Structures are given as C-alpha cells and as structure tokens.
Amino acid sequence: MSTVVEPRRHETRTGTVVWGLIVVVIGLAFITAQLTDIELDPVIVLLVILLGSGLALVAAGFIAAARGRNRTPSPHDVTSGDKGGNL
Numbered sequence: 189m190s191t192v193v194e195p196r197r198h199e200t201r202t203g204t205v206v207w208g209l210i211v212v213v214i215g216l217a218f219i220t221a222q223l224t225d226i227e228l229d230p231v232i233v234l235l236v237i238l239l240g241s242g243l244a245l246v247a248a249g250f251i252a253a254a255r256g257r258n259r260t261p262s263p264h265d266v267t268s269g270d271k272g273g274n275l
C-alpha cells in the first residue's frame with residue numbers, strides 16, 4: 189500500500205496581515221504629514237485605523253467560518269481524540 193503525503197497548506201494568518209496593514213497605514217500617515225501641509229488629527233487617525241482593522245478581523249472571521257463549512261477534511265486534520273499535544 190502506497191501512502192502519498194500531500195504537502196500541508198500554510199494559510200496566511202489574518203492577524204498578521206491586519207497588524208501589517210496597521211503599521212503600513214500609520215507609516216503612510218506619518219510620511220504624509222511630514223511631506224505635505226496636511227494636518228492629521230491623531231485621534232481621528234487612530235479611530236479610523238481601529239475601525240478598519242476591526243472590520244477586517246470580523247470579515248476574515250466570517251470568511252474563515254464559511255470556508256470551514258465547505259471544506260473537505262484533509263488527511264492532516266486531527267480526527268481522533270489526540271489534539272496534537274495541546275493542553
């Protein structure tokens with residue numbers, strides 16, 4: 189009996205992407221404020237960043253939940269009582 193091992197798919201973690209976008213937006217805001225005469229209200233900038241990142245995380249959660257329902261189990265999924273050593 190031949191066992192074919194499929195490579196495990198590494199999905200991008202949503203939190204990493206969101207934090208990366210937050211850092212990029214903050215950096216662009218600082219650069220914009222320094223290179224132009226535009227004055228940015230830090231409270232408004234912070235509120236927009238928090239709102240955008242929160243919406244991105246909620247949307248990613250919905251997308252992940254929808255994918256999980258439609259996904260067929262792979263051989264790498266834990267189907268027995270073993271949780272992979274996590275407590």
